[in-house]
Amino acid sequence: MKKACLVAYAALVATVLSAPACAEELSGTLQKIKETGAITIGYRETSLPFSYIDDSQKPLGFALDICGKIVDEIKATLKLDKLEVKLTPVSSATRIPLMTNGTIDLECASTTNNIERQRLVSFSPTYFLTANRFVAKTSSGLKTIDDLKGKTVASTSGTSNIKQLFEANTARQLGMNILTSKDNAEGFLMVENGRADAYVMDDILLAGLVASAKTPSDFAISTDQFSMPEPYGIMLRKDDPAFKAVVDRAATKLYTSPEIATLYAKWFMTPVPPKGVNFNFPMTPVLAKAFAHPNDSGDPKAY
Template identity: 55%
Template structure:
């Protein structure tokens, strides 16, 4: 009893004023285990993927590591172990719900429907839906694809928009759903599909890693407003959300974010040293200046 009390007193005196109240939810779990678990993806270049020696690397992971640092300071922990667990689109929700993963460090689109299930921190990237086709096919817009097979990835916001546009503009596209981005790209490569509609950044990275990058052309036509990507965590955990939101807001307000961004989007990235050459868009710059977790694409235009 006395020893227990002593430990509490020592712990309290070690902690800063911020941690005076006993943490709850995810913060409590992190404090008790001195471990934070990041959910990482294996091929979401350049956000979260396996780099040299099968080590997870990427833009989102760099941001998550900064968040982990902020949590460590907030909780006054001497050391905080960062564990990385592989997740896929199908496993990220169950692993988050059952407490296996604390932060989803991938390329998850933040939308209103998903916010009923999970929470997102401040948007760290904006992606626009565009059309990728063979250069030889000379596709400038969806109108050039009337009646042709067009592939997108099942369960993405992109395939949803594609269905909507197809119906609204009566294009008669045959919309194919591929299981993942790699397979959708394979369908374009083997001419099963005349075009692949997806987030521009994912298309750029697929082209950059293709056998012959010059064989593919990305459309100028944008099929959507920029969709926010967010780092996701459990819902209804306000103290954790405050810490994560503050950490990202601080990071986005500092010059560090430009350096992290450039490292992954304008400089050679592992493992093969390709350069994606996607400079920071003005809308993203604005989102960094005014951090927000809004799922509404229109809000990123103001």
């Protein structure tokens, strides 16, 4: 009896002593979420079909659906009965500062994961691969990068797209007049109203802009591309391994399950709200491979 009591007492002491240790294991974003009971997600307003707002100003999209799975994993990991999701709009210029200063915990949009950005933030395993191209009016006959010589060309500030545009302008001595837009909608409008001859952006985003136009046949996407297909990832804070482990676990579960094909078809192979735009953009073999073998490399050659 005495021995049994001692064993029970030892177990009780061990439990009490281990409780603070378990609490101390939480740090960074997970600790913040546990203490506040909330997670803040950054989204874009015009990055159809990844992250955008519908006619009622409701944020939705492929990236936000993926983040919903991540939120479920966080909730289960922290054993929370409920977890409030706060949504904050971000832009190309504000997304990284808002992440690094703690305003948002995840950015669920259309952000390219590259080596330069990995110095500042981290990314989930890749969920899309896209190439940098341009859109122009069909009547212009602009199809290749060299066709842009002496033309007025726009791209969005704070993106890898405009960086590659400047690099091509210098390397090829094209003498372009480069304008900046605040987002995709404004950049495409510049082409529509004649302020710019072309708008440079990720091909899938251009496809969405064209499909949403009043007369899609008035616009054509370039055959040339400024880059190899580049990876998109859900952005999170750097140097937070515990939180990244949860994000990666959620993404890997989704990507390697049959559910990812259903989710992809929902956003790229069927009409999406609010205008019923259908991208008709089948999953590429390289993206299927990235889903089957998830990784967070920012190097296009890794895919």
